[in-house]
Amino acid sequence: MSAPENSTPAPAPAESRAAVTLHDVAREAGVSLATASRSLNGSTRKVADEYRQRVIAAAERLNYTPNLSAQAVARGTSRTVALLVADIADPYFSTIASGVAEAAETAELLVTMAATERDPARELELVRTMRGQRPRVMILAGSRRADDPLGPALRAELDAFEQTGGRVVIISTNDLDFRTVLLDNAAGAHDLAVALAERGYRDVAVLAAPEGLLTSEDRLRGFSEGLASRGVALDPLAVERTAFTRDGGYEGMQRLLASGRTIDLVFAVNDVMAVGALAAVRDAGLTPGIDVALAGFDDIPTVRDVTPPLTTVAIDLVEVGRRALAMALDEPAPGSDAPVATRVVLRASTPGR
Amino acid sequence: MSAPENSTPAPAPAESRAAVTLHDVAREAGVSLATASRSLNGSTRKVADEYRQRVIAAAERLNYTPNLSAQAVARGTSRTVALLVADIADPYFSTIASGVAEAAETAELLVTMAATERDPARELELVRTMRGQRPRVMILAGSRRADDPLGPALRAELDAFEQTGGRVVIISTNDLDFRTVLLDNAAGAHDLAVALAERGYRDVAVLAAPEGLLTSEDRLRGFSEGLASRGVALDPLAVERTAFTRDGGYEGMQRLLASGRTIDLVFAVNDVMAVGALAAVRDAGLTPGIDVALAGFDDIPTVRDVTPPLTTVAIDLVEVGRRALAMALDEPAPGSDAPVATRVVLRASTPGR
DNA sequence: TTGAAAGCGCTACCAC
DNA sequence: GTGGTAGCGCTTTCAA
Numbered sequence: 213m214s215a216p217e218n219s220t221p222a223p224a225p226a227e228s229r230a231a232v233t234l235h236d237v238a239r240e241a242g243v244s245l246a247t248a249s250r251s252l253n254g255s256t257r258k259v260a261d262e263y264r265q266r267v268i269a270a271a272e273r274l275n276y277t278p279n280l281s282a283q284a285v286a287r288g289t290s291r292t293v294a295l296l297v298a299d300i301a302d303p304y305f306s307t308i309a310s311g312v313a314e315a316a317e318t319a320e321l322l323v324t325m326a327a328t329e330r331d332p333a334r335e336l337e338l339v340r341t342m343r344g345q346r347p348r349v350m351i352l353a354g355s356r357r358a359d360d361p362l363g364p365a366l367r368a369e370l371d372a373f374e375q376t377g378g379r380v381v382i383i384s385t386n387d388l389d390f391r392t393v394l395l396d397n398a399a400g401a402h403d404l405a406v407a408l409a410e411r412g413y414r415d416v417a418v419l420a421a422p423e424g425l426l427t428s429e430d431r432l433r434g435f436s437e438g439l440a441s442r443g444v445a446l447d448p449l450a451v452e453r454t455a456f457t458r459d460g461g462y463e464g465m466q467r468l469l470a471s472g473r474t475i476d477l478v479f480a481v482n483d484v485m486a487v488g489a490l491a492a493v494r495d496a497g498l499t500p501g502i503d504v505a506l507a508g509f510d511d512i513p514t515v516r517d518v519t520p521p522l523t524t525v526a527i528d529l530v531e532v533g534r535r536a537l538a539m540a541l542d543e544p545a546p547g548s549d550a551p552v553a554t555r556v557v558l559r560a561s562t563p564g565r
Numbered sequence: 566m567s568a569p570e571n572s573t574p575a576p577a578p579a580e581s582r583a584a585v586t587l588h589d590v591a592r593e594a595g596v597s598l599a600t601a602s603r604s605l606n607g608s609t610r611k612v613a614d615e616y617r618q619r620v621i622a623a624a625e626r627l628n629y630t631p632n633l634s635a636q637a638v639a640r641g642t643s644r645t646v647a648l649l650v651a652d653i654a655d656p657y658f659s660t661i662a663s664g665v666a667e668a669a670e671t672a673e674l675l676v677t678m679a680a681t682e683r684d685p686a687r688e689l690e691l692v693r694t695m696r697g698q699r700p701r702v703m704i705l706a707g708s709r710r711a712d713d714p715l716g717p718a719l720r721a722e723l724d725a726f727e728q729t730g731g732r733v734v735i736i737s738t739n740d741l742d743f744r745t746v747l748l749d750n751a752a753g754a755h756d757l758a759v760a761l762a763e764r765g766y767r768d769v770a771v772l773a774a775p776e777g778l779l780t781s782e783d784r785l786r787g788f789s790e791g792l793a794s795r796g797v798a799l800d801p802l803a804v805e806r807t808a809f810t811r812d813g814g815y816e817g818m819q820r821l822l823a824s825g826r827t828i829d830l831v832f833a834v835n836d837v838m839a840v841g842a843l844a845a846v847r848d849a850g851l852t853p854g855i856d857v858a859l860a861g862f863d864d865i866p867t868v869r870d871v872t873p874p875l876t877t878v879a880i881d882l883v884e885v886g887r888r889a890l891a892m893a894l895d896e897p898a899p900g901s902d903a904p905v906a907t908r909v910v911l912r913a914s915t916p917g918r
Numbered sequence: 919t920t921g922a923a924a925g926c927g928c929t930a931c932c933a934c
Numbered sequence: 935g936t937g938g939t940a941g942c943g944c945t946t947t948c949a950a
Contacts, residue, residue, distance in 0.1 A: 281927080282929090
């Protein structure tokens with residue numbers, strides 16, 4: 213490699229010069245460590261303007277960045293929020309995550325993110341690890357389940373976290389009694405069922421997640437009650453349990469079709485599953501919306517673009533993420549104690565009969 | 566609130582008992598701080614088994630979690646990777662992110678994530694902030710642009726980071742000369758163009774991002790050259806510049822249709838835009854695939870489910886994320902120096918003519 | 919092998 | 935206002 217230019221620092225294969233410390237800045241500016249600290253990060257200004265300027269100039273010259281870990285140790289508190297989701301690539305979670313990130317940016321907080329892969333053991337382990345960061349806030353957006361044997365352990369872990377000053381926020385359902393951003397899953401599904409019953413559907417089936425997943429159960433229950441309120445019964449045998457994914461939806465729908473049941477409408481408890489179901493219907497040689505009506509839940513962007521566009525229940529997931537952080541920080545937006553609003557969106561996948 | 570039970574600590578609204586420290590563990594176990602440290606985190610075992618057990622038991626009893634910030638300060642190195650993306654909710658980036666997260670989990674690294682919103686100033690600011698964490702690795706997946714006036718500043722920032730032992734990995738294009746996970750954008754687009762030219766398309770238009778966005782430019786160039794190699798010319802006037810989003814694709818397509826040009830095929834430089842274009846075609850009363858053929862790039866899950874399914878160029882974005890981290894950690898998977906493979910996927914949106 | 923103690927980079931208290 | 939300096943929780947010499 214040729215000799216470095218004398219202007220900018222060379223691309224440097226030689227690594228590991230130590231990072232610039234506050235100490236360096238203080239020396240460069242000819243002031244004490246304390247003064248340097250106060251000028252750069254100190255809260256109330258108690259530094260003579262001339263010194264402050266000198267310090268700032270020195271910091272700039274040296275391209276100083278405060279060591280956040282050291283600050284966290286010294287201050288006894290960090291500026292991070294830990295976010296746990298089931299699956300980062302799932303649009304439901306990535307949309308929530310983007311809301312959290314947006315709010316964190318405003319609050320000048322850094323977001324640490326990890327995926328539980330819907331595995332309770334992993335979730336527990338992640339909570340422990342994340343706790344090591346001493347984040348200000350921990351947000352759990354994984355889907356909680358009723359029968360989780362690790363529930364108590366998780367709860368204990370979160371309790372310990374809160375007892376040392378941390379804030380926990382759960383998104384969706386409040387089986388654990390921490391702060392919760394409630395999604396009105398049951399009400400949304402109820403409204404959807406009512407709207408669809410009024411469109412004339414009678415032979416209804418549901419694609420739900422395996423028993424115990426609270427979000428799924430709430431939606432199923434709300435939907436069932438909504439139908440009942442219009443005199444339509446949901447046969448328990450018409451509830452197909454399957455994975456909470458597109459492929460789950462596909463397979464569940466196949467089973468439903470193979471069962472030979474008379475079905476005029478299928479409600480999938482989330483949009484991702486509904487999209488899978490749509491594909492299964494088409495692959496079976498049937499026309500979705502005509503031969504079988506289809507509805508989902510969440511209103512992810514995709515459902516607007518499939519054919520026919522899917523009827524669903526819209527929920528502002530970015531807002532859910534924002535609200536989770538606001539709630540943790542005790543900055544409730546006006547009216548944010550109420551569950552996040554939910555809105556039925558009727559599209560061509562459920563034409564009137 | 567009633568008196569706490571004497572078994573487990575009460576749910577505690579009263580917060581801020583200090584977190585358990587290694588000191589507490591050492592005392593509880595009746596050993597020195599040093600021994601406690603060595604038993605719990607020390608690398609090579611130099612601790613008598615009996616002590617080690619005592620320490621581990623004590624840690625468990627107290628529900629001790631090492632303070633990661635303190636470890637980072639003491640060790641002079643943290644176990645985090647910083648990830649910058651343009652938009653967390655965009656499937657392109659969330660899929661890459663999930664690959665990074667997966668690899669980070671294996672490497673026992675924590676991921677800190679932030680969104681640049683495609684704003685270079687913001688990106689620069691974020692890099693500075695992230696640098697404060699002293700992460701081991703910094704991964705930039707935002708789309709780089711050729712004319713970015715902040716480029717030199719960004720570069721300087723990243724250089725400074727590398728000079729203090731950090732690793733930078735850029736995803737997609739290497740205009741900055743750091744480690745790069747190359748996506749073979751040009752080759753993929755080239756192959757696509759060839760395949761489509763062979764299907765008989767001649768009057769071709771392109772929906773591209775505003776000039777300067779490297780990913781977009783590479784794909785455009787590759788596509789154009791691919792066409793040329795089969796004797797099809799791409800009229801520069803048939804290249805519509807628009808935002809790198811679904812709505813951008815929609816509007817761009819509208820303009821294309823309004824232009825009155827004869828068009829039998831539109832290539833959008835990414836799938837998100839292609840989906841928008843699809844909607845615009847349909848909203849104009851035309852039938853996508855019949856009246857106008859459509860192709861995209863990335864193979865995001867959605868394009869399989871729209872009607873007609875979209876022809877595109879597939880690229881394993883999870884693998885891209887994994888590879889980015891592996892590259893940073895100097896653990897190149899066999900053959901990972903080559904650009905990530907790209908594969909043309911012909912679907913119904915581009916039937917043979 | 920173990921423990922005392924000197925840091926790591928930074929903040930905040932306490933004098934001056 | 936400013937500058938020592940004692941921590942913050944942890945790791946890692948260095949003696950013992």
